Amino acid sequence: MPKNYKNKYINRELSWLQFNARxxxxxxxxxxxxxxxxxxxxIFSNNLDEFFKVRYATIKRIDLAGKxxxxxxxxxxxxxxxxxxxxIVIKQQSESLKIINTIKNRLTDHGxxxxxxxxxxxxxxxxxxxxxxxxxxxxxxxxxxxxxxxxPHLKDSVAYLAVRLILKNKSITSGISDSAMDIDRRxxxxxxxxxxxxxxxxxxxxxxxxxxxxxxxxxLIRYCMHINFSIFDYxxxxxxxxxxxxxxxxxxxxxxxxxxIEKISSSVKxxxxxxxxxxxxxxxxxxxxxxxxxxxxxxxYTDSIIPGGxxxxxxxxxxxxxxxxxxxxxxxxxxxxxxxxxxxxSLLDKIAEKDFLQYTPYHTFSYTVKFLREAAIxxxxxxxxxxxxxxxxxxxxxxSLINAVKNGKTVTVQIELQARFDEEANIKYAEQMxxxxxxxxxxxxxxxxHCKTCVIEREEEGKLKRYGFIxxxxxxxxxxxxxxxxxxxxxxxxxxxEANKVFKFFEINYKVTRYKHLLVSxxxxxxxxxxxxxxxxxxxxxxxxxxxxxxxxxxxDYDMIDKxxxxxxxxxxxxxxxxxxxxxxxxxxxxxxxIRAISVIDKFLExxxxxVFENGGNKKVYISSADWMTRNLDRRVEISCPIYDEDIKxxxxxxxxxxxxxxxxxxxxxxxxxNQYVRNNKTKIRSQVATYDYYVEKLRx
Numbered sequence: 018m019p020k021n022y023k024n025k026y027i028n029r030e031l032s033w034l035q036f037n038a039r040x041x042x043x044x045x046x047x048x049x050x051x052x053x054x055x056x057x058x059x060i061f062s063n064n065l066d067e068f069f070k071v072r073y074a075t076i077k078r079i080d081l082a083g084k085x086x087x088x089x090x091x092x093x094x095x096x097x098x099x100x101x102x103x104x105i106v107i108k109q110q111s112e113s114l115k116i117i118n119t120i121k122n123r124l125t126d127h128g129x130x131x132x133x134x135x136x137x138x139x140x141x142x143x144x145x146x147x148x149x150x151x152x153x154x155x156x157x158x159x160x161x162x163x164x165x166x167x168x169p170h171l172k173d174s175v176a177y178l179a180v181r182l183i184l185k186n187k188s189i190t191s192g193i194s195d196s197a198m199d200i201d202r203r204x205x206x207x208x209x210x211x212x213x214x215x216x217x218x219x220x221x222x223x224x225x226x227x228x229x230x231x232x233x234x235x236x237l238i239r240y241c242m243h244i245n246f247s248i249f250d251y252x253x254x255x256x257x258x259x260x261x262x263x264x265x266x267x268x269x270x271x272x273x274x275x276x277x278i279e280k281i282s283s284s285v286k287x288x289x290x291x292x293x294x295x296x297x298x299x300x301x302x303x304x305x306x307x308x309x310x311x312x313x314x315x316x317x318y319t320d321s322i323i324p325g326g327x328x329x330x331x332x333x334x335x336x337x338x339x340x341x342x343x344x345x346x347x348x349x350x351x352x353x354x355x356x357x358x359x360x361x362x363s364l365l366d367k368i369a370e371k372d373f374l375q376y377t378p379y380h381t382f383s384y385t386v387k388f389l390r391e392a393a394i395x396x397x398x399x400x401x402x403x404x405x406x407x408x409x410x411x412x413x414x415x416x417s418l419i420n421a422v423k424n425g426k427t428v429t430v431q432i433e434l435q436a437r438f439d440e441e442a443n444i445k446y447a448e449q450m451x452x453x454x455x456x457x458x459x460x461x462x463x464x465x466x467h468c469k470t471c472v473i474e475r476e477e478e479g480k481l482k483r484y485g486f487i488x489x490x491x492x493x494x495x496x497x498x499x500x501x502x503x504x505x506x507x508x509x510x511x512x513x514x515e516a517n518k519v520f521k522f523f524e525i526n527y528k529v530t531r532y533k534h535l536l537v538s539x540x541x542x543x544x545x546x547x548x549x550x551x552x553x554x555x556x557x558x559x560x561x562x563x564x565x566x567x568x569x570x571x572x573x574d575y576d577m578i579d580k581x582x583x584x585x586x587x588x589x590x591x592x593x594x595x596x597x598x599x600x601x602x603x604x605x606x607x608x609x610x611x612i613r614a615i616s617v618i619d620k621f622l623e624x625x626x627x628x629v630f631e632n633g634g635n636k637k638v639y640i641s642s643a644d645w646m647t648r649n650l651d652r653r654v655e656i657s658c659p660i661y662d663e664d665i666k667x668x669x670x671x672x673x674x675x676x677x678x679x680x681x682x683x684x685x686x687x688x689x690x691x692n693q694y695v696r697n698n699k700t701k702i703r704s705q706v707a708t709y710d711y712y713v714e715k716l717r718x
Contacts, residue, residue, distance in 0.1 A: 025582070025608070026600045027690065028093060029573045030072050034105050035690045036597045037064050039618045041109060042684075042692060045116045051127070052337055052345040053620070054120050058113060059335030065106065066174050066262060066332060069295045073102060073321065074264035077294055103321050114326040128228040129340060134240035141222050141230065148220060149241040153234070156213035159245060163206055168313040171209075173263040176330040178210040178238060179298075181306050182251040206249060207309060210238060210256070218333040221340070229340055235328060257299035259310065260329040264292045300324035347620050350709050352381035352498075356716055358506075364388050365395065365475065365484055368506045372662040375504040376672065377490070378621060379712045382497035385504060386413045388486065392473045393421035399481065402429045402520045403471040407491040408446055414492045415446050422454045431458040431523050433466045461526040461654060464539060468642045468656040470516050483513040487658040489625040489640050500624040501705075503640045505658060505665070512658060519656065536657035538643055543577070543650040545657075549630045549637065550580050550589075556633050557588040565591045566629035566673055571598040571644040585611040594676055595686060596623045598646075602688045614686035615695060617679050619705045627673060628657065638666045672708055679704035 043049055044057035080095035090098060121131050137145060160169045171177065184204045212218075212235060220237055222230040235258060238245070242254050296316050298307060316322070339346055358364065358373050364387055367373070375384050390413075392398045401421050408415055421428050432447050451457050460466040469488040474481045490502025507513065515535045522530060529540055536542045556563040565584065572578065572593065578601045581591055586607065593603070593614040603612040617623050626641040641657035643649040660666045676683075681703040683695040 025602070026575060026578060027602060027688070028090065028098065029571075029598050029600050030068075030076065030098060030102060031105070032573070032598045032600055032690070033068060033072065034102065034109070035692060036616070037061055037068070038109060039616060039684055039692050040064060041113060041116070043618055044113070044120075050345050050347055051120055051123055052339060052342070053347055054116070055334045055337045058117055058120075059332045059337070061109075061113060062330070063332035063335065065109075069262040069321070070173070070264065073099070074292075074294045076102075077292075077321075078264070099321065103323070106321075107323055110323060110325050113331070117326075117331075124345075127342060127345060129231070129342070129345075130228060131231045131233070132222075132236070133232070134236040137232070137240055138225075140225060141232075144223055145220075145232070145237055145240055146244070149237060149244060153213070153216055153238065153241070154245065156216050157238070157245065158211040158213075160209040160211075161206065162208060162313070169209065171261045171314070172211070174260065174330065175214070176212040176235070176258055176260050176328075178212065178235065178256040179259050179302065179306055179310055180206075180208040180210060180242070180246075180254060180256045181303070182206040182208065182246060182249055183253045185250050185252045206251070207306065208246070210245070212238070212258075212330070218330075218336070219338055221338055231338070233328060255303065255306075257302035257306065258325075258327065258329045259299070259302075260297045261314075262295040262297070264294050295321045295323060297323040297325045297329055299327055299329075301327070350378070350706075352378055352383075353709075353712050353716060355380050355384060356718075358384065360384065360387050364391055364506070368484055369482075369508050372505060372507045372509065372665055374665045374668060375486075375506065376625075376708075376712070377497045377502050377504070378499065379501075379709050382494055384506070385486065385488075385492060385497075386417065386494070388484075388506065389414060389417035389471070390420070392475075392484075393417050393424055393426065395475065397475045397477065398426060398473055399476055400427045400429070400474045401471070402473070402517070403431070403492070404466055404468055405430055405432045405443070405446075405492060406467060406469065407493050407496070408442060409493045409495040410442065411494075412446065413494060415450060418455055419450060419453045427456070428454075429456045429458065429520065431460060431466055431520065434459060458520075458523045460523060463652070465648075465653045466523070467649065467653040468519065468537075470519065470656055472513050472516050472520070482508065483510060483517070484508050485513045485516060487512070487516065487640070487656060489627075489642055499620075500622045503625045503627070503669070505640060505660065509661065512661075516656070519654065522654070534659055536639065536641070536643075536655075538649060538653055538655035539651050542643055542655060542657060546577065546628070546645075547580055549632070550584050552632060553589045553630060554584050554587040556631070557584075562631050562634040563589050564629075564631040565589060566627075566677075567592070567645070568594040568623075568625060568627040568673060568676070569644050570596050570624060570626065571646050573598050573600040574645050574647045574650060575600070577645045577650070581612060582608055585609045592677060593686070594623070594673070599686050603686060605688070615677070615679070615683045616686055616692075617676055617683050617704060619682040619703070621705055623676075626657075627669060629670065629673065636666065636670070638669055640669070672711065675702070675707050675711060676704040678702050679707075 040057055040061045044054045044061060076095050076098055080099060182205065184206065216234060218234050220232050220234060222232060239256050242256065355373055355375060358367050360383055392401055418428050418430060430450060432443055434443050434447065447457055469490060472483055472485040474483055486504050486506045488502060488504040490500050511534050515532050518530045519537060532541060536545045553563045553565055572595050581601060585591060589611060591612040593612065594617060595614060596616055599614060603609050603614040626644060628639040628641060630637040638660040639657040640660065643655035643657060649655055660669060679702055680695050680697050680699060681701055684692045685695055
């Protein structure tokens, strides 16, 4: 490490906040279509909610336990880190509000007006009143706080309007009645209105003179306050939004009589009572109302108190209506077919001939669904084994597996019930599949199963032949439209035989199996990666071809970072594309001078993991479900799959290079964390569009 250099690592929480700052950059980018910019605001807000539920909550637990956390946090105390996070978030929130106002003003140039309750015209009044009475009012939950002995339990990440009503001609001191009475002496009623989740957040009003008008549900409720509180004789009413974010940790009981599904279900329900970790409020709320609420909720100013804007739960901007304005959204890139692999014929017959790579969303996810549907009805298919981490709300994957059982196949599903924030959906599907006769496995005690693989066995000429796929992403039709991920379809017996061993490990997990081809966490991924880096170091010293290219979501494991530093000091050239957390500091003399790192944030979420080792000229290429984080290497079941097909290997190398050459949406990762864009005099390359064009060209050849 160079002299006087302050630190070898960037704190993972602070690095994550800089990733979210890159998302916010997209929202502020004038070249991004306006409605897409609003959706990036939604992504930024949703990311922040999850960050507080998980990461901030973890650090807060360390702090509340009376520990400084210096060992875990690499020299930082938990209390200092919490304070620093809060300062950064307040600054980012303030910036996001400015961006929203800018976007709203720009939308007016296109005849789109987002109005508030004070801007409702006489023509819009009848529509809004009727909409409130017929669609909103029946769904509203309103608490009159003055009448409650206990303050209501506020739901996690649900927005509430905190209402203060000042009653007419009625003093706090009984017996006084004076219409000119000082407003501070009048009786107040405090109330909370829960913003319903099952009602559209953005209400599209009737067009007028070719202009389009939208009012947020919050403001529509404000406009109709006199209807909601018609039984009270009040003079003034003020409503400001508040929101609580709660600790999302799952706590399990030890009741041996309960099934694993019951324990997870119970734990998810108890999450609703998690400790508050963030309180966000409209900064324009009057102080008396704020003091009243904080006192009732037991929140003090030592907690994470975030003064925000007029509107919370801005994650809803992800679903902002497109209003049929194509110039205000990105061009739709229609998912492409895979050359040589038709959805109309038998996939299994084609895969028997050669391996195929599916790269969603550039390729259609329909190949994954078709593979399982074909297996479900093929009389020759005897067994199907698959891992499931996150499913779509309406899952054709689950339907295909149930269909397979009905056709007499033996179907085994390893479903991860602890997939964070998808537990309830997975429980629902687990119970449904269990009822239909699917054999369920709930993983390994103490380990999440995060690998994505499927193996089927098909009887051919009296013998069983394996077909399967290994992926970097979830088998989820919804996310496959916006997450970039690799899926390898193969009949390679060496790979699938070892994938089958992983399923055996789920059932007999006291037995650790050896693997020659797959890298499997938690037993072999770390050591195998270390060994391959050592080979690159040795090759560099011997003057042989060497180098490492990695595409990851996150890089935060300190031992792996130290190994990359060691490789850099030995002269190994290392290129990193890291979307999210990157605790490694690139470009530091005598530590990481041979390491370059970028992050690409664009329309699609960059999600695949790719490892490339030069290996003396005989490149080793892996696709993987595992980031280089301690949890993925040591506390999860992960699979990294080698690519043996030379054409697919070349395809992966070429698409990596396209991403690396991005000079439109790529940012340099550096110690100062300023998210500086990669800019040069070369032809502009927006890698996601260029990757799509790459696959269009493949179809032509």
